[in-house]
Amino acid sequence: MGTGVDVLEAGAGPPVVLLHSSVSGNRQWKALVADLRDRHRVLAPNLLGYGATPPFDGAGPQRLTDQAALVHAVLEGVDEPVALVGHSFGGAVAMRAAVELGDRVRALVLLEPNPVALLARDGRDDAFAEACALRDHVQRHGTAGTWTEAAPRFADYWLGDGSWDAMSASRRAAFVAALPPNRHEWDAVTDPAMTIDDVAPHDVPTLVVHDPATRRPIREVVEVLAAARPAWRSATVDGGGHMAPLVRPDLVNPLVTAFLAAS
Structure with missing residues (x-):
């Protein structure tokens, strides 16, 4: 396992990496881990500065690749295809990690992802x-x-x-x-150099989940992704808000587990 990365590990089977939102931690995945552990090896790292994972060193603006390095670390020695699940900022990290990992990724699930730099690129x-x-x-x-x-x-x-x-x-x-x-983290998701190809893989089965009444930047990021990657699937969770993975896991987790099973 990657040195210095604080990671929760549970279960056995095809590996799934869970990437949490800002101002949270891998504890946010308690219910989803319980749903997945009978069929998957679950790896849930704490991102930079959370739990016992060291903070970002601050040497220049943070970029998504700095956080994606944690995914590479926890997958050290893992040879099987992996699924990535990310919420909010963790969704943006999962997107970058999927691009970097290439054909090692078998599925990608994005819960209210926030790579908001794509909005500027799209004139929004x-x-x-x-x-x-x-x-x-x-x-x-x-x-x-x-x-x-x-x-x-x-x-x-x-x-x-x-x-x-x-x-x-x-x-x-x-x-x-x-x-x-x-x-x-804001520097990472508002990186002016970010392009759609930096964060949105072409050939990975992907599910994007959002609340239609979520905050405008997230709604429009979802629209940008849908236009750029029409093969990606989408699902909505009404009434959950941006934090639906935490406050309405009863609605979100079945979507995640079903997509992973189908992928």
Whole structure:
């Protein structure tokens, strides 16, 4: 296993790598691991700065390939074709890892993926500006070290309006503590050099899952992907929001497990 990568491993069978969202960790996959472990070897790394995985070194802007290196590390010694599942930022990482791994990937599942740089490439300036406004908010407070000021807006944007006010004090503290890696993750998903071919493999069976009422940048990323890769399959989860993989695993996980079985 890759040195320095904090990874949860369970089950046996064809390997599946699960890549979590920002301000989360591999613990977000508890229910999906339980659903997969009887048929798959599940590998769920913590991304840079989460759990015991070292933080990003900060030497220049983070790029998706920096995070995809963790996937290569956890697959060291794995010779079988692998499936990748990623949520939000983890979805963007899974996309880049799939391109880098090439024909080693047998299936790709993207849950509300966020490679928002593709919006700028496609002329979707308003959606890109909305994402960049949140990026700038997080990075401004990250530079100042005022993470408690960054957290409410971030939480309400991705978890739903009013989420911060509804959190207990302990939940707020945990959220703030998990937020710092996101400062660098924004650089990765808004990389101005990113092209569709950098993150969207041509020949990998792929399922994209989203809530039609999710935030505009994600909706439009899904539209860009659908136009660029018409062979990819799509599925919707109504009412789950951006965090449906965590708050509505009863809706999301059957879609994931069925697609992996069919692939």
